[in-house]
Amino acid sequence: xxxxxxxxxxxxxxxxxxxxxxxxxxxxxxxxxxxxxxxxxxxxxxxxxxxxxxxxxxxxxxxxxxxxxxxxxxxxxxxxxxxxxxxxxxxxxxxxxxxxxxxxxxxxxxxxxxxxxxxxxxxxxxxxxxxxxxxxxxxxxxxxxxxxxxxxxxxxxxxxxxxxxxxxxxxxxxxxxxxxxxxxxxxxxxxxxxxxxxxxxxxxxxxxxxxxxxxxxxxxxxxxxxxxxxxxxxxxxxxxxxxxxxxxxxxxxxxxxxxxxxxxxxxxxxxxxxxxxxxxxxxxxxxxxxxxxxxxxxxxxxxxxxxxxxxxxxxxxxxxxxxxxxxxxxxxxxxxxxxxxxxxxxxxxxxxxxxxx
Amino acid sequence: xxxxxxxxxxxxxxxxxxxxxxxxxxxxxxxxxxxxxxxxxxxxxxxxxxxxxxxxxxxxxxxxxxxxxxxxxxxxxxxxxxxxxxxxxxxxxxxxxxxxxxxxxxxxxxxxxxxxxxxxxxxxxxxxxxxxxxxxxxxxxxxxxxxxxxxxxxxxxxxxxxxxxxxxxxxxxxxxxxxxxxxxxxxxxxxxxxxxxxxxxxxxxxxxxxxxxxxxxxxxxxxxxxxxxxxxxxxxxxxxxxxxxxxxxxxxxxxxxxxxxxxxxxxxxxxxxxxxxxxxxxxxxxxxxxxxxxxxxxxxxxxxxxxxxxxxxxxxxxxxxxxxxxxxxxxxxxxxxxxxxxxxxxxxx
Ligand SMILES: Cc1ncc(C[n+]2csc(CCOP(=O)(O)OP(=O)(O)O)c2C)c(N)n1
Ligand SMILES: [Mg+2]
Numbered sequence: 076x077x078x079x080x081x082x083x084x085x086x087x088x089x090x091x092x093x094x095x096x097x098x099x100x101x102x103x104x105x106x107x108x109x110x111x112x113x114x115x116x117x118x119x120x121x122x123x124x125x126x127x128x129x130x131x132x133x134x135x136x137x138x139x140x141x142x143x144x145x146x147x148x149x150x151x152x153x154x155x156x157x158x159x160x161x162x163x164x165x166x167x168x169x170x171x172x173x174x175x176x177x178x179x180x181x182x183x184x185x186x187x188x189x190x191x192x193x194x195x196x197x198x199x200x201x202x203x204x205x206x207x208x209x210x211x212x213x214x215x216x217x218x219x220x221x222x223x224x225x226x227x228x229x230x231x232x233x234x235x236x237x238x239x240x241x242x243x244x245x246x247x248x249x250x251x252x253x254x255x256x257x258x259x260x261x262x263x264x265x266x267x268x269x270x271x272x273x274x275x276x277x278x279x280x281x282x283x284x285x286x287x288x289x290x291x292x293x294x295x296x297x298x299x300x301x302x303x304x305x306x307x308x309x310x311x312x313x314x315x316x317x318x319x320x321x322x323x324x325x326x327x328x329x330x331x332x333x334x335x336x337x338x339x340x341x342x343x344x345x346x347x348x349x350x351x352x353x354x355x356x357x358x359x360x361x362x363x364x365x366x367x368x369x370x371x372x373x374x375x376x377x378x379x380x381x382x383x384x385x386x387x388x389x390x391x392x393x394x395x396x397x398x399x400x401x402x403x404x405x406x407x408x409x410x411x412x413x414x415x416x417x418x419x420x421x422x423x424x425x426x427x428x429x430x431x432x
Numbered sequence: 433x434x435x436x437x438x439x440x441x442x443x444x445x446x447x448x449x450x451x452x453x454x455x456x457x458x459x460x461x462x463x464x465x466x467x468x469x470x471x472x473x474x475x476x477x478x479x480x481x482x483x484x485x486x487x488x489x490x491x492x493x494x495x496x497x498x499x500x501x502x503x504x505x506x507x508x509x510x511x512x513x514x515x516x517x518x519x520x521x522x523x524x525x526x527x528x529x530x531x532x533x534x535x536x537x538x539x540x541x542x543x544x545x546x547x548x549x550x551x552x553x554x555x556x557x558x559x560x561x562x563x564x565x566x567x568x569x570x571x572x573x574x575x576x577x578x579x580x581x582x583x584x585x586x587x588x589x590x591x592x593x594x595x596x597x598x599x600x601x602x603x604x605x606x607x608x609x610x611x612x613x614x615x616x617x618x619x620x621x622x623x624x625x626x627x628x629x630x631x632x633x634x635x636x637x638x639x640x641x642x643x644x645x646x647x648x649x650x651x652x653x654x655x656x657x658x659x660x661x662x663x664x665x666x667x668x669x670x671x672x673x674x675x676x677x678x679x680x681x682x683x684x685x686x687x688x689x690x691x692x693x694x695x696x697x698x699x700x701x702x703x704x705x706x707x708x709x710x711x712x713x714x715x716x717x718x719x720x721x722x723x724x725x726x727x728x729x730x731x732x733x734x735x736x737x738x739x740x741x742x743x744x745x746x747x748x749x750x751x752x753x754x755x756x757x758x759x760x761x762x763x764x765x766x767x768x769x770x771x772x773x774x775x776x777x778x779x780x781x
Contacts, residue, residue: 135505169538178537185504185541190528196494197529200501200509207457207483207507214501227524230494237489392573394534394542394597 078286080354086128086285087347090120091363093144094344095370096153100143100160100174101321109160111173114141118283118315121343122247123148125288126215126308129296130183135201136215137194138187140175141247141314145187145217151179153369157377165380171391192218192225195244199231199305202240206302213241213299215292221252223269224260232273232305241299243292244270244307247282253318254327267309275305282310283343313338433614441583441615442472442604445590446510448619450480453508456594459499460512460548463487468514469550470609496522496547500530500599503545508594516549516603517563530599531574545599546590551642551693552606553730554737562730564693566641567700569601570671576600576624577671579642583613585668588622596624605643605693627674629681633663636687636751639678641667641700644691644723650744651691655751662751670700678704679711687758688712689721689750691742696724718757721750 097117103109116123123144127136130149138145146156151167159166160174168178175189185201188194198216205212222228223246235242248266250257257264267277276298280287288310295306315335317326324332348359436444449456462468464477464487477485488495492513499511513519519526526547534542553562569577576598580586586604593600630645631652640648645666652662663681667673682688688708690701705720723742731740 137501168536168540171538172536176536178540180540186533186537188529188532188536190524193497193524193529194501196497196525197501197504199494200498200503201505202501203457203498204502204505204507207502214505227491227493227497230489230491231497233489234491234494234498238486391535391537391539393576394539394544396595396597 121285129292140189142187150182163380202242235305277307282312439609492521558732559729592621633661651747
């Protein structure tokens with residue numbers, strides 16, 4: 076461990092925030108207060124925290140269905156996350172997205188979406204934009220081990236290598252793709268080599284070691300800045316909760332208590348906490364309470380926030396042209412109906428408004 | 433006005449966009465050779481550099497995703513698919529990502545992107561090199577779809593598509609590449625969502641898309657020889673399409689034929705016909721005719737191709753059918769009722 080105690084304390088803070096925030100979400104899921112599918116990253120926090128520690132606010136990160144951690148580690152506002160999960164108008168995506176669609180433009184999150192591998196090529200495209208404009212930014216594509224089974228991830232790696240783009244492919248290998256252990260999906264345990272054929276160097280890391288993840292990312296950023304092209308990082312980790320929802324060892328019919336117990340001894344947060352205590356940090360409990368209060372406040376605010384109005388159902392299907400009024404260009408149902416069963420003529424009129432450019 | 437071919441007009445639009453906006457880049461297959469794109473992209477790489485005109489590997493899906501990512505990161509990409517058939521490998525980024533992005537994120541992040549797809553039919557190329565799939569994309573909220581049929585529109589619609597803050601699918605037809613027409617030298621836009629009345633007429637409305645708009649004009653000439661005065665509308669934009677112009681015309685003529693280069697079932701013509709029946713029900717005096725491809729994949733042999741692709745005469749025949757229908761119904765004697773009531777009575781008789 077080469078980083079300073081202060082650095083580790085900051086990582087502990089962000090990882091603890093992610094963990095506690097997700098536990099709060101899990102509680103809401105159990106109480107059926109949350110309706111949208113939530114994929115929790117409990118156990119995997121070090122990957123998001125380690126990678127994002129090596130990035131600037133202008134760098135972008137791209138994620139998928141399991142991106143609460145990416146969003147928070149990159150600085151996405153907590154209340155916007157909770158409100159989004161609760162489907163509130165104040166959510167980061169205005170309540171349109173739910174847990175699986177997060178956005179925080181100022182913090183470099185231009186969208187996370189749950190089509191597996193959906194944002195990998197988008198990250199490569201953002202990197203192309205940075206290169207063409209001569210900017211120093213990098214784009215990070217976070218994805219799971221299952222994602223490497225999608226063909227266009229390989230297209231993306233080839234394109235990124237060919238154009239020497241400042242992109243980092245971060246594979247969070249939690250050994251499962253929903254209910255399927257990797258052995259049911261692959262012959263060999265060799266994901267870090269997935270880029271070899273495309274001349275994308277790959278590294279296998281302990282994904283529960285936030286310092287190691289940070290160091291590897293820093294090197295990848297350096298390589299990107301030197302216009303040497305992309306890097307693939309395979310971060311070995313494990314999700315404690317089920318594929319989706321709050322349960323622990325029962326994962327869509329998969330019994331894995333033994334495996335889980337083993338991985339829980341590798342808790343990435345505990346590891347940092349132990350290090351900090353060894354290095355004289357004595358107030359972790361107080362800090363933990365402060366984080367709990369922060370979460371309570373954000374959750375309260377999210378709960379009290381208004382739901383989006385159904386009269387705006389059709390808003391933002393199309394972006395408004397520059398200079399046009401975004402409120403009206405995207406808005407529909409000027410007649411106040413909820414648009415659920417529009418008459419033919421209203422529908423026609425509606426479409427005209429929606430499509431106005 | 434200065435005359436240019438359709439392909440030259442596309443090329444000129446690209447050049448002027450690249451010239452005036454450093455955010456513009458072109459990405460896709462066949463950009464460095466006339467093999468795929470004809471002269472529609474000729475020497476753009478020479479004039480603007482291979483860093484902005486990126487002739488890509490055979491990776492339709494990831495290349496389209498890259499264009500979306502670049503758009504989200506502030507660029508104005510044009511992603512090029514030299515055949516619409518190949519673009520099927522990119523349907524996921526187009527529909528799942530580009531079309532949904534603005535809506536999903538409440539307009540906070542948007543995808544200003546031009547997706548250019550070429551329909552390249554005939555020439556004994558067969559089913560996987562001939563498809564006109566615009567109707568599939570018309571179906572999707574969040575996408576806009578344009579299909580220019582003249583050199584003037586080929587340039588103006590491309591420039592408008594690039595200016596638009598949404599993903600716009602720009603579809604051009606290789607059969608049109610050699611057509612010539614007046615094209616102003618300066619930059620200009622043709623507004624998205626506005627049809628063009630190519631010929632005014634009183635007896636029947638012919639609505640055409642892309643190549644079939646040109647065929648509709650030829651059909652109108654055939655009909656004129658028989659004393660029928662057809663109005664011809666070139667739809668130009670298929671989504672959002674110009675219901676107002678179409679409805680106004682059909683309310684005037686009372687008869688309509690839609691000619692489209694796609695298939696019949698759930699095709700563009702079906703959608704337009706359905707809307708016409710709602711918007712001009714009162715005035716409509718015959719079922720809206722459709723001239724489309726049969727629900728059959730593209731054949732390969734020359735003889736079969738001839739039978740497969742509808743031409744002006746087919747549109748004229750569909751027009752005659754509507755006229756005939758109308759004439760027969762008019763002949764039904766319904767005493768003491770006039771106008772629309774008379775027609776309705778005739779229908780229920
Ligand atoms: C294109 C697509 N196919 C299938 C799914 C269903 N699905 C959702 S998550 C998931 C597993 C992904 O596994 P992995 O990439 O390892 O990520 P993890 O869930 O482990 O974080 C699957 C198959 C999907 N969302 N998108
Ligand atoms: Mg996984």
